[in-house]
Amino acid sequence: MSDTLSIEGREDLLARGYSRRNLGRVAAVLGAGLAFKATLRNAHARAMTALPAGQDVTKLVRIGSNECWTGPFPAAAKLGAEAVFHGNRYDPTGNMRTNLIKTFASTENMPEETVMPWGGSSDPLCRTIVTFCSPTRGLVTADPSYEAGWVTAEWLNIPLTKVPLDPQNGYKTDVRAMLKANPNAGVYYICNPNNPTGTVTPLEDITWLVENKPKDAIVLVDEAYIHFSDTPSALSLVREGKDVVVLRTFSKMFAMAGLRLGLSITRPDLHQKMMRYDGENQSYMLPIPAVACGTKSLTMHNDIEARKHEMIAARNMTFAHLQKRGISYIPSDANMFVIDWKRPAAPIKDAFLKEKILIGRSWPVWPNASRITVGSMAEMKAFCAALDRIITA
Template identity: 25%
Template sequence: MQSPQSTQSNLSPLVPAYDSILELAPYQTGKPVEELTREYGISDVVKLASNENPRGCSPHVTLAVTEQLGQLSRYPDGNGYYLKQALADFNDVNADQITLGNGSDDLLDILARSFAGADDTIVYSQYAFIIYPMLAKMQGATAIEVPAHRFGHDLKAMSQAVQDSPSTKMVFIANPNNPTGTQLERKALREFVASVPSSVLVVLDEAYIEYSPESNNRALLEDFNNVVIVRTFSKAYGLAGLRVGYALSSVPVADLLNRIRQPFNVSRVALAAAAAALTDQDFIEKTRVTNDEQMRWLEKQFDALGLGFVKSHANFIMVEVKFEMEDTTAAMIHQALLEQGVIVRPLSAYGLPNWLRITVGLAEDNLRLIDTLRSILTED
């Protein structure tokens, strides 16, 4: 691996706008099924690494996608009119409060590019989504990581960090949080937003809101103009492969975001699929019920195996794989699972080397996981 200095010399005289860009490591995605098949020749793979919906997507989506196949030579509606109208009705907001994105990551990037520069500060929590510090580095901004409290956001400490840093322009909060699954109470979040200056943008990342409806903080938009709520169709709606998300904000903020975003950042297939997915809330309810049932089952199995975990309000669970034997590590367990066709997510990049993040799958997926994990842990 090249050091930042050698990378810069190779680029010379072309250098990045900010030195912090050289500190970035490429984002590590969950290992694709195809890659595992290539590496180990395993055809029967269970992927529990990327928090995808194991139920797939609504049949409404399949029909909507099929209807678009004859229009692939045409550009999409750059304004996403019909999807925005559907989202406005669903969230009880005006259409001009909505910004569409190529997944929620695209929107987080647009927000950072719109509001943070080299002289500014971005505040986020320890153990929160790894994209947040990456966005700060991309903008050359100062990043302040506030120590977590019981693996979740310490809102009082984050409020103090904002007060202590007059250059703060943005705060990122994931609720429920990825990768820990922790949840914040509405009252606590409202108090936090009220405690920070109105010039500080508070970004609530609600990628897993469908699994935790009580985490819906859309009401904050009525009282605070400095709040943006970012959501995605990649998780519960099962559209990870199409990449579509949306942001809810005040009209002035949405106007700025729509000036920055690419004109066709959401494909016509994704627009149609998302609009169709939104109409099938019965699918979302069944997804939530299945997830809750399987989450409880997994918790019991982890207890039986003597493995610690953090109570989760999303569609994944963070499990501690720590042993008295120094020669056994979470990385080794992760590798052993891979070799038997089970993909989970190691969390060393988050500073959690003894933990794995495991997506809640269907009953047969979870049984495969537990049987494989048990066999690994009980090997002589």
């Protein structure tokens, strides 16, 4: 399997302390984010085994996976559907990928050479960790936070340090504690807004980490949920030429999780390092319906704003209900939030499933808490009604 890595890539990995045995594992991660996919499959299998036999997932209120409650913006979906009819070509117009890059660059005021598209953001997430971490340069993240990086680190024997979110400080990612926990890490991962809490890390904190991190380390800012919040993007740090990689996905606000499209945005020399293991293939093998749909979505500013406010209305309604019921939750700036049940979350999740509502998972550090995705207003009303039946005390 490691045969698929370039000679330069193999030499680089060995020089940075990866074992020969791990070369095949790196190839699996880069090939298609396989380590992450295996985890996803496991998580999916776990979710499925929790379903009573014969239960049809499409009949459930699905507020467990941070998907959007509705489909892609109709005008964008139309272009995606039209692209299907030209699916005999790798790139029907010869410039679909370039057009995606140009469109993102112009909407975000970024140099085009900083933008790299992918079939989702999972590949560049894992790839950044492969490239800038090693058995001697660890990964530091908040806890709880999105786990794809954890899985990659564990898979490749990269030291992993998880720093608890700070309850005294609005559960925001504690960048100073992250640097203290491992002053020699290869990657500091900040999910902003954070999954699962939806809490934001101020740009000043991210900037502080960038200014104080060790030389050659990367601050990886995962902005999967940024369109749902008003927090400023770390793209400005990329523009300034800092050691920052920003990730964007089309799976959340743009409702394209099943279509697969994402972007990494960073300095060209850093992208070049990320590509040295397997060339640029993974960035060129893009599903054209996703490229057509995603490119149009980026320009639909009014629809983005309207969808954000639709989500906020459903979230506010739910929070008002939780407050009325005296149920503890963490205020969120994204399309998800955490409820602290003050007792084990697993039986509560099962009870919701009996009500045909699939809520999200718990993180090992908070076994009494569940992540809830904000669905449509109707879905959140169904959630609140079920909650009243389940939590009677």
